[in-house]
Amino acid sequence: MKSIVCTTLGEPNLLEVKEVSLPSLGDDDVLVKVQAAGVNFPDALLVQGKYQIVIDPPFTPGNEVCGLIEDVGSNVNIPVGTKVIGLPPVGGFAEYVAVNKNLIIPVNDDFDSLAGASLPINYGTAYYALKRRAEASNGESLLVLGASGGIGTASIQLAKIMGLKTLCAVGSDEKEDYVKSLGADEIIRYDREPLKETVKELTNGLGVDIVMDPVGGDVSEQALRATAFNGRHLVIGFANGEIPKISLNLTLVKGVSIVGVWWGRWTNTSPKETAQDFSELVSFINDNKLKIVPNNVYKLEETPVALENFLNRKNIGKTVINI
């Protein structure tokens, strides 16, 4: 089968397309014939050796897929041919991948594969952050930093379903147009207007209830300073590359909570709750409340370009490899 292989940690252009043998199947695994694989910022960090988990090469990146079960291990009684969304630890950028039976979500045969491959990480993380970490409630306001990115896009769409008002911070005209197309309530051009003051203006001086922060760097503190009393600042990631250092007195004087969000870790410790969230996300799609249309669709051979876009701040919306 064809697979993208990282043989040396470094820039995405070092990745190679190789013919390799099918992955071996453990007793609890299913073999998925991959139709589409989601691409995420952490994939780019992983091949550079800069992610919080470092894997020794050779390995195939990619850890969200949608496809058909081709074979099953001896402890699995899911029928061959079932369509599934899967979360392999790695190996998704390939024609086949082995996935543990506890890390698959069966979906209907007509479930769109590109949407399926887009769902787990961005929508899983954003939903966990809003629902379980911020305990967001209808009518609250949400500031989304990096709003046109993968996490940002999912946050805007889920916020609308949850009845939150979205203030969307973006850094270019193209990104502004994209988040408008998703139904952003307010746009903040944080590349050219001061974030804190603009948020205050848009919230009648009160500040926002919740901040979704996948960006880090200087904008984190500005966003924290723009929160309302009892606000929650959700720490998702540091796409900007800089980890901000915040003075703790800010949390006291503003009565704000800084809340860490590590979705992948939580899925391991809370499988029942994870399954519940996935079932709600899939039902949003089946009930036409959520429509996921990836903005960038690449071929397997184009995986390096897809990854470079994240590192060059060019990614807009969801990126998927169509296999």
Ligand SMILES: NC(=O)c1ccc[n+]([C@@H]2O[C@H](COP(=O)([O-])OP(=O)(O)OC[C@H]3O[C@@H](n4cnc5c(N)ncnc54)[C@H](OP(=O)(O)O)[C@@H]3O)[C@@H](O)[C@H]2O)c1
């Ligand atoms: N905590 C978790 O469980 C979890 C789960 C998934 C992902 N993450 C993390 O979330 C972060 C964002 O992931 P994503 O998939 O949303 O990435 P993305 O699609 O690239 O979006 C990141 C956004 O950050 C902004 N940004 C600001 N400075 C940047 C820079 N120097 N380089 C790149 N982007 C920059 C960009 O928007 P503007 O240009 O408009 O500023 C961009 O749209 C990553 O750090 C990822 O590791 C965490």
